Amino acid sequence: MFIHFENPQMLGWLWLVPAAAFLFRKGAKRRRRELAAFGVRRPPAFRRREAFGVCAALAFTVLALARPGWGWREVASSGGGRDLIFLLDVSRSMLADDLFPNRLECAKTAIADCLDDLDGDRVALVLFAGSAEIRCPLTTDYEFFRMTLRQASPESVSVGGTRLDEALAKVAEKLLDRRRAGRQTVFLITDGEDHAPQAGELAAARKIAEAGAQLVCIGIGDRRQGARIVVEGKEGRKTYLTHDHREVWSRLHSETLRRLAEAVPGGVYYEIGTGPLDLRPICRQIFSASGRAAAAGLLRRPKERFQWFIAAAVGVLFLTYPWRERR
Numbered sequence: 001m002f003i004h005f006e007n008p009q010m011l012g013w014l015w016l017v018p019a020a021a022f023l024f025r026k027g028a029k030r031r032r033r034e035l036a037a038f039g040v041r042r043p044p045a046f047r048r049r050e051a052f053g054v055c056a057a058l059a060f061t062v063l064a065l066a067r068p069g070w071g072w073r074e075v076a077s078s079g080g081g082r083d084l085i086f087l088l089d090v091s092r093s094m095l096a097d098d099l100f101p102n103r104l105e106c107a108k109t110a111i112a113d114c115l116d117d118l119d120g121d122r123v124a125l126v127l128f129a130g131s132a133e134i135r136c137p138l139t140t141d142y143e144f145f146r147m148t149l150r151q152a153s154p155e156s157v158s159v160g161g162t163r164l165d166e167a168l169a170k171v172a173e174k175l176l177d178r179r180r181a182g183r184q185t186v187f188l189i190t191d192g193e194d195h196a197p198q199a200g201e202l203a204a205a206r207k208i209a210e211a212g213a214q215l216v217c218i219g220i221g222d223r224r225q226g227a228r229i230v231v232e233g234k235e236g237r238k239t240y241l242t243h244d245h246r247e248v249w250s251r252l253h254s255e256t257l258r259r260l261a262e263a264v265p266g267g268v269y270y271e272i273g274t275g276p277l278d279l280r281p282i283c284r285q286i287f288s289a290s291g292r293a294a295a296a297g298l299l300r301r302p303k304e305r306f307q308w309f310i311a312a313a314v315g316v317l318f319l320t321y322p323w324r325e326r327r
Contacts, residue, residue, distance in 0.1 A: 004068070004069045050320055056316045058313075067306050069304040082183050082287070085171055086126070087188045089128060090152055092160065093162065098227035115145065120140070125148055126171055128162075128167035130157065130159030131166060162190075162195055165204040171208070178210075187216050191253065192252055205260045205263035213264075214268075216268055216269075217258070217267070217268070218279070223251060
């Protein structure tokens with residue numbers, strides 16, 4: 001039986017179950033020592049049932065939050081059920097203020113606005129700087145995606161710098177599926193600064209092409225003069241990033257992004273520069289070119305069963321609560 005989790009990242013909270021079991025066991029040992037001092041050799045049995053109930057209910061609750069589903073249901077959709085992967089640069093150069101309030105916040109707003117036009121499409125969010133992190137796997141839960149997007153910052157990625165090759169390679173390896181060739185679009189939103197060799201960039205772009213995905217490169221920032229990188233100084237004052245006592249200026253590297261787009265069949269490059277960033281017309285153009293309207297109809301979605309796990313959590317708490325002993 002195939003089990004699908006709509007929010008698989010919630011499964012990481014299962015560590016709470018062994019942690020709770022450890023705390024109950026530690027408390028039980030202390031309670032036995034205290035009872036032994038009064039000559040009681042055997043602690044009440046209801047304590048063990050209560051500990052088991054709490055741990056089991058906690059496990060069921062985490063599974064419910066992951067939104068498991070099995071079986072299939074058909075839902076009507078006017079959309080084509082595409083996979084849209086937003087690959088967002090969160091390096092410090094994205095804090096340059098040639099867009100208001102800076103490049104990163106402008107990009108986050110544009111991505112959030114783009115969600116309003118989606119219907120039945122899955123979205124994913126990958127943040128990158130010197131390394132790449134999948135912060136939201138492919139999902140139709142747009143509210144969770146928005147929450148993750150709001151939290152994006154240069155601190156979201158552990159390694160500084162900018163490596164476009166690692167970001168593209170991770171998307172190709174973890175999120176793209178050749179069986180969905182022609183239904184996947186990767187939006188690369190960056191100022192184009194890259195510390196990777198050119199050969200590595202092109203090799204990563206070819207992996208995107210091999211998966212049958214389209215690469216859309218969005219270049220933001222001033223291409224000619226560039227802009228200074230804002231950092232927060234003491235007492236919240238606005239200062240600028242310096243290196244060797246000189247202010248660092250960041251500009252848009254359009255040639256890098258144009259080269260990546262040309263390496264992928266059907267790839268396109270949009271140079272936004274310092275103008276208004278609106279992804280909605282770009283998305284509509286891509287959907288129209290790929291024949292989205294022809295694909296409208298019924299979509300297969302897993303039947304969500306999280307209600308069963310919530311009921312199981314409540315039931316096990318009810319059955320293991322020491323009603324009689326407490327009275």
